[in-house]
Amino acid sequence: MEADDSFPPRRGDLVADLRRQDLAPLSVAELEARIAALEGEIERTRSHMEQSERHRASAEALFKR
Incomplete structure (x- = not known):
């Protein structure tokens, strides 16, 4: 099993999705x-x-002791 197989597939780019949304309506x-x-999400x-x-x-700091 590959190391990446333990993680769920990554979703699309949410920021790009936001940029594509039409604000006119x-x-x-x-x-x-x-x-x-x-702003709350930021x-x-x-x-x-x-x-x-x-x-x-x-x-x-713990491991430098």
């Missing part, structure tokens, strides 16, 4: 809601990234 309120949702992603960086730093 959306109202201002819908566009504002979309922006709020995207914050969630940054938080996860920071947590990953802290975890890596902790692991590196």
Whole structure:
């Protein structure tokens, strides 16, 4: 079994899907809601990234002892 066989297949590029969506039919309120949702996802992603960086730093510190 290949190492990659243990992971589910990767879905399509979600950012590319977002870029392809037609914004013309959306109202201002819908566009504002979309922006709020995207900003929330940016914050969630940054938080996860920071947590990953802290975890890596902790692991590196542990193994450098």
